[in-house]
Amino acid sequence: MEDKEQEFTGAQMVMEAFIREGVDTIFGYPGGANLPLYDVLEEGGVGIQPVPPGIVPKLYPIKHYLVKHEQAAAHAADAYSRVTGKAGVCYGTSGPGATNLVTGIANAFMDSIPLVCVTGQVISPLIGRDGFQEADIVGITIPITKHNELVMDVNRIPAAMQEAFYIATTGRPGPVLVDIPRDVLQQRGKFYWADKVQLRGYRPNGTHPDAGEMAKAVELIEKAERPVIIAGHGVIIGNAYEELLRFAEKTNIPVITTLLGISGFPGTHPLYLGMPGMHGMYWNNRAINEADLLIGIGMRFDDRVTGRLKDFAPKAKVIHMEIDPAEMGKNVRPAAALLGDVKVTLRELNKILPPAKEHREWRQWIDDMRANHPSITIRETDEVLPQYVIDTIYRATKGDCYVVTGVGQHQMWAAQHFWYDKPNSFITSGGLGTMGFEVPAAMGAQAAAPNDTVWSICGDGGFQMTLQELATIAEYDWPIKFAIINNNNLGMVRQWQELFYKNNIVSTPLKNPDFVKLAEAFGVMGLRAEKKEEVEAVVLKAMAHKGPVLIDFQVKYGENVYPMVPPGASLDETIDMPKWAPEKVSA
């Protein structure tokens, strides 16, 4: 057959699809079922001989990072996507390789991150027969992917890959999994790449919001006396940073950002108020409940934002800008529903906005609230407060870095005590709340932005869920700065035990390893700060070091995150930071 040479193996088709989709980086882990995908990589550590007969060997110059556990591959691809705006790509083999991806996929699903996960599957005759390392990964991931597919025909691979990228990156983004049996990866077929993807059942929301709803929104803004903006992750995903800034400045409306919306608006801007909700600023929670207009932009009124839903924003009408029709009216019924891409919506809205009002009384009310409630004031003490550590990193870096966090107290402090002026510089697991995200996500961020500084703010609990990746970090010499906020406790859970379970402290104290020695065992510089005066010095030392550094900050035991809305309470019941008795302070 003359055209034999124009045929591709299934694995090569996957590569051809990557090339067309602009993929240059993969995070993954090889195994029996996905070996053909490694056999066509120029790098990747597997042999490429012998050359299959009848075909010109074709190797693809795509960078593959070998992680130590597939969960890390998914988290790294997730963070890579958050930094670049492209789809993140990860590999896993069949069975345990694929199931190890599950947490990472669920994390990306909850935070609307475009991932394309390619898993090897056992050979097609073995499927459904309990083959070695078989797992029904398509069945398993149905509820946590935007879409997924088991590809049983080699000629289907190009379309399946093209659709995967299309679905993952358009509309409200999300993870897509493509599962391909090993024998299908090895078969040959014709590579057909369509000009456009056509799916009858998937038409990402039109980009232009309804004109009638736009007019309603303008009227609401015009009439509002006490308006606030609550901006969410959609601003970052939708690349609407400039548009939001213009919108806020043109209307003179103060801006609150949700946890995932942080760094979607300049942190030091005079209109910026910080985060709302469970650990949000006291003044924000009060302002939301006093407001007569809430403008939700690319956010979904999550329960951590609203507190008890029934008592949320009782005086406010709502303008909701959102790309996902299923989010409209899910938790809060909007008076103006602006369905569409928030970037386009804001751009169009900015053209027809009424002249800005001063909102002097309203802003004064918020300022007074701010002046009279400490919320995040760091108190004077000789002890190493975790908040002080975060603040020191902020002052030392001047905010010019990516901040990646895990989940828990340290995450909340990183959200509260850092003022993010660099767009899209805060990378955190918001929806799923995945402890251990901080280590592999820092890898993904650093791989995406090799010339930027990446600080990974870690909990001592979460860090130990994914610490094996220190080996990966050492191998690729990613100069990530890990700051373990080490209170030798599962701090947030301990806080709940203290406040809501009658201080019954069970299974939250941790017997931690020596993190400095641990880092050194992996070939990573290890530093420790036990006294307040050491904190700044180790931060500066870490910044001066060219390679990866891990710092063990031994912080005060028993520190709680405030303000706090108790679970099930309304925003009006926010507990502000208690008034502390004076503590020992050296002159």
Add this chain to the structure above:
Amino acid sequence: MGAGKGECVMATDGAGPIKPHTIIALVEDRPGVLNRIVSKWRQRSFNIESLAVGHSEVEGLSRMTFVVDANANAEQVVRQVDKLVDVVDIRDVSHEDIVAREMAIIKVKATKETRSQIIDVAEVFKADVLDVAPDSMILEATGEETKIDSLVELLRDFEIIELVRTGKVAMLRGPETSHQVPEDEQFERAPGVHTW
């Protein structure tokens, strides 16, 4: 919840009694579609009372009719199902003007003595006799759910050996189709371009 007085009106939150919802969907005829849809109802522990699936008027698309026992959150589930890539269109027609039918095949004990009585019942319900054996008969009935229920109740007197029902199929009245198959339209997208 004083709507219109400037208050923020909350959406339903786990609210309302469980009621049967009749939902029709136009879906891709592909493996796993049913799994994806059913998964959304299962997540909230809503029971599917009946389900009928078959080819639609469009090649490659199937039409499904579900009857689901659900509270007011059914609306949210319908919208989430609508987001599935394999679902072209879905709507809850519980409160719309529809025709709805189901079919039942009923195997009932029938002796020389009871056979004519059963045939009388069948005639009233316009049910066909599909099979007659020395000790049994099979009837086929089509109609609204309540009609089938009544027939089944009457036949219980003769002892039902086996009962199978298709579940409800439903369609809007009037000339309109229940589901619009969208015209192809394209959206801005450049593969692999940095958006940030």
